[in-house]
Amino acid sequence: MTNQDVVVSEMGIAAGSALPGPSPALLACRGAAAGAMSLRYLDLAAAAARSAAGCTWADAMRASSPTRSSSRAADDADEFTAWMRKHPSALGKFEQIVAGASGGKKIVMFLDYDGTLSPIVADPDAAYMSDAMRAAVRDVAKHFPTAIVSGRCRDKVRNFVGLSELYYAGSHGMDIKGPSSNPESVLCQPASEFLPVIDEVYKLLVEKTKSTPGAKVENNKFCLSVHFRCVDEKRWNALAEQVKAVIKDYPKLKLTQGRKVLEIRPSIMWDKGKALEFLLESLGFANCSDVLPVYIGDDRTDEDAFKVLRKRGQGIGILVSKCPKETNASYSLQDPSEVMDFLLRLVDWKRKSPPPPMIRPRV
């Protein structure tokens, strides 16, 4: 993040940091693996509930990434209007949002990548963000500490974004690193012991799914994605069964679901919400009322971060969605182009804001 000199190594927080010794966030990062089994059971319980309700993974996946025609056109506009009343546009409520930063509160920006900064496309390797979006993010980072929080492998999302001055939290927050001007600043890799097993499962999944046309397995370093987007819907259930058959032999891994994707992750107590808390604390904003975290994301995994903001009673969660979705976010934006408008407005507002009053030392 710009204008920050926080340097956290795996050994603790080094010189220049606002926090002495291993911070609570760093300790949480190290201890994340301890909750592995309990989370696995939670996940299985959710799957059992889903199946009791007659819902398959495929049904859930369809609902998580509805297309305009299968939702807005066919659906009832009243439902959307009611949802928008509960989660109003962050552009429409811009003044209300920035009023939360009054009194010199520092805004910290957290941005998801796919579906937030880049449009959803069929080929995950071609999810480029526009130059205009890149310029907007660069401008935001000049004024506010800024982090990209993604399910992608950190290096991959870093290459897509192409800005060295940001913090990057890849693999759903399991791989956090600061700006590249600080090459030593590896902050947090709570799932490093899972690397060999993730590699092993990657190979098994590639083998197992190769007979399904359109299926693609993506290695995100500390987690894996099995993509359904280019698979005929008739084959979705069979593909989900293949994936489940592979991971049943790995009790320390869990299966979660995103936008036409099944994700295989270590069952540790770590997610995008924990990554947000870790970054805030690393920046010296732990238990601090002088900060306004703003998190923008479009996916289920972003809900973990929205929940954290709700629990803290601090910050702004913004869901990117064109249709009603169950969410812990307070506001909404429809698509990446609205996200860009919001970022540009934030920069403009900051440029026009008067500087905080100087406190003159008494002589």
Ligand SMILES: O=P(O)(O)OC[C@H]1O[C@H](O[C@H]2O[C@H](CO)[C@@H](O)[C@H](O)[C@H]2O)[C@H](O)[C@@H](O)[C@@H]1O
């Ligand atoms: O946390 P995110 O940055 O939103 O990453 C979540 C997943 O994003 C990518 O998949 C999604 O976007 C693809 C490109 O638009 C699309 O083809 C796919 O259907 C979406 O699910 C990424 O490829 C996954 O690895 C991430 O887990």
